[in-house]
Amino acid sequence: MIGIFKQKNQGNALILLLYALALKFPFFLHPEKYVVNEGDNYIYNILVGFIDSLSGGSPLVYAVLAFLLLFMQATLLNRISNSLKLLPRSNFLVGMSYILVTSLVHEWNLFSAPLVVNSLLVWIYYRLTNLYNNNNPKTAIFNVSMLVGLLPLIYSPALVFLVLLMFAIVVTRPFRITEWLVALLGFTTPYYFLFVLLYLAGQWSWHKVIPPISFHLPRLPASLWITGGIFFMVLPFLIGAWYAQSNLGKMLIQVRKCWSLLLVLLIVSVLIILVNPGNNYLHWLPVVLPLALFHAAAYYYLPGKWFPVLLHWVIFAFVIMLHYTVHT
Secondary structure, eight states: OHHHHTSOOTTHHHHHHHHHHHHHTHHHHSOOOOOOOTTBOHHHHHHHHHHHHHHTTOHHHHHHHHHHHHHHHHHHHHHHHHHHTSSSSOOSHHHHHHHHHTTSSGGGGSOOHHHHHHHHHHHHHHHHHTTTTOSSHHHHHHHHHHHHHHHHHHBGGGGGHHHHHHHHHHHHSOOOHHHHHHHHHHHHHHHHHHHHHHHHTTOOOHHHHSOOOOBOOOOOOSSHHHHHHHHHHHHHHHHHHHHHHHTGGGSOHHHHHHHHHHHHHHHHHHHGGGBSOTTSSGGGGGGHHHHHHHHHHHHHHOOSSHHHHHHHHHHHHHHHHIIIIITO
16 A cells, blocks of 8 residues: 555545545444534634534435545645645655544544644645745735634634744744735734624624633543554654754755644644643644654655564554444
């Protein structure tokens, strides 16, 4: 499987779809409704209400939507990785890694606010990487800042991604006060329009838009399956990070900046674990996006033929046991 996805072949898109169906099929056999989390915010609640009104609250509809979002995120992230040349040759390893990593925890395959946030986060990362040589930087900064401003209105702990936006501007742009003011304007624009709509509708309330935020230490693993999932997230990440660091000297400056931004995305995504953690591991989901790229680097750079294949199939077997035995 590693050898297949290591090549850029148009037929690999279909193989990736079959790969995703093989891992996610139990969620169609035993569909579950959306997950309610402490950080769910105004836009997400409206979205769920709209879907409920159309589907009658059918769990199967939410299972299909969750699968489509995950597959779309995997293919888009893979396309972005190839476009930015994060790895020396174009491949489908990033898409494969994203599908595999999101399968390590049961809740990550269910429709939720963090899952919707990840869809925007993929696009935000790509927009941030394009700030470096942009011919119209103020427009680009405003657009990406507005997307970042939407995230907390979907899932309130996503407010921490404002740190990612600030770091990206510092790294990719020379300091210009006007660009920072444009970024502030873009970030606050979604709140401005939402405040106006709520005021005109007579539903103005701070708690509807900005719910309370609390900080807690991460939850300890509740089972051996969670512990195993965390282990299989960390091990390929450490391998991929080591090889990515070793090969930075061979990369163009722009590609190095993309990897640096990816590392910051990972750090900020880890911070979100401390905000309104709730009673499950759903708030860990944004971490998967940068992790998938480091996992892909591990599969790409590992020497020899058998070790990357063995690593993949061990994780694959773990996921199969998790979803086909534990949660069925």
